[in-house]
Amino acid sequence: MAKAFASQGDMSEKKTSFTEVGEGLWAFTAEGDPNSGVIIGDDSVMVVEAQATPRLANKVIEEIRKVTDKPITHLALTHYHAVRVLGASAYGAQQVIMSDAARAMVVERGQEDWDSEFQRFPRLFEGHESIPGLTFPTTTFSDRTTVYLGKRRVDIMHLGRAHTAGDAVIWVPDEQVMFTGDIVEYHSACYCGDGHFNDWGETLDNIAWFEPESIAPGRGDALVGPEMVSRAIENTRDFVESTYKPVEKVAAKGGTLKDAWDAVREVCDPKFADYAIYEHCLPFNVARAYDEARGIDTPRIWTAERDMEMWDALQG
Template sequence: MAKAFASQGDLTEKKITFDEIGEGLWAFTAEGDPNSGVIIGDDSVMIVEAQATPRLAGKVIEKVREVTDKPISHVVLTHYHAVRVLGASAFNADQIIMSRVARSMVAERGQEDWDSEFQRFPRLFEGHESIPGLTWPTTTFDDGMTVYLGNRRVDIKHIGRAHTAGDAVIHVPDQNVMFTGDIVEDHSACYCGDGYFNDWGGTLDRIKAYQVDAIAPGRGGALLGQDMVNKAIESTRDFVNSTYEPAARVAARGGSLKDAWDAVRESCDPKFSDYAIYEHCLPFNVSRAYDEARGIAHPRIWTDKRDIEMWEALQG
């Protein structure tokens, strides 16, 4: 029987956890599904990542209301992917914040990404009919910006390309806690289909230099303590390198995309096959690694049609 494409066969509901990772800082996680973060200030709340639909965002709001009745004033989106941003309307926030580069990617490829992700992972789009349209930020930044939630300072920074060109990290200095989006994952595959393999390691180094006490990663459990933080950073680095290097060797000798697929599987399967969304990510990761190794500097736009053409080429 042919394998289901991406996560079309993943219909199992995931268990939600809601962990305090610093005073007034919470990680909303769900067994490898997209995470969200919660930052409680003096008078209001900032949400990090909005989920894929307003209905799923409602599950985050339910958890927020278990710990505070303060209004939600800000939503920060670490990048443009549909599963991260399309639920933003549910929060009724005063500001929706993205990097300027991430906003440009909504304009360039937001609808194509939505159509593609909806096809790949239908379970994550529960209540998709409630999405009002593409999510646009009200506020953008280049290298960084600071938001004060009363006396609580929140630094939002673009410190390098990795998962996408416009990734943001959110650092809360008073607790030395960071929300990394999909730059760092824990026991979950990195999605590299829109990534920059040769930049990713340097961006991880800049996160590591903060020596934070906790991280809410893009997927996987909350990381508490510098040992867990550093272990996840290094396992993310290993995943990215173990994907790129075999694909680059194949590209250098003029091999095919299917050859790259076989080489990456040989490298990654023994170490990462039990990671969340591993099979989902693999074909996109191999395609992007093969492209980057052949000199295609910027990720090509994924569409629902291109997804299937790629999958058929690899399966055929």
């Protein structure tokens, strides 16, 4: 019998932190669990990333209320994944913002992703019974949109495919701070199961072009200062390339998914084995890289059933 996914046995509570990354800008982080961001304007608040359930979202709200009593009016979601969006109802936001592509992915594969993620990583769905259903945006955009929280300008942009086809970043120009979602991680494995490996590096370049003073990444510690930002961007680039290049070689020779798995482990284990959620991400990363290397541009939909078929194949 195949062993369980690493994430199914990960039930340890993570310590949360609430770090100021710019004036009125905060990163809620949790030792490799999904992060959220907070943007405090003159008269209202925008939250970036909802968390997986309303109960977990309330942990973010508790931290917000320690620093401001302004109403939460906007919720920006960088992509469609269940662990990022299903806690949205807790905030009572007037606007829920996603890219057009991210909304389309909710329609196409949102329920399947929810079922898949819940099976793989049950700890991240604490209080799942309080989720009212799939999260849909009230507002969408194609390339970019701007929200004003009083005088504070917030730009929400699609800078390219990376973690998903619909990734958004949130840029606060008055402090040169960016909320990147899972395009950038810090000492946490990138989940690439819905990724676009060949586009990811250019999207990282597009982020670097803004010369952020700080970044609130999708997972891992807040990145405060240009040096830490640069290090994290290059570390993310190394992770993505180190995953894809061995698979590309295997696929070119007609090798199997199991061959690709072995090749990636040989390259990545020495560098990234101690990263948060590394073992959880690895099988999905290899499977997606194997598909992309064989010319499958649109990531196949993960379902609870497909998860187990892939995992059985890798157990060999």
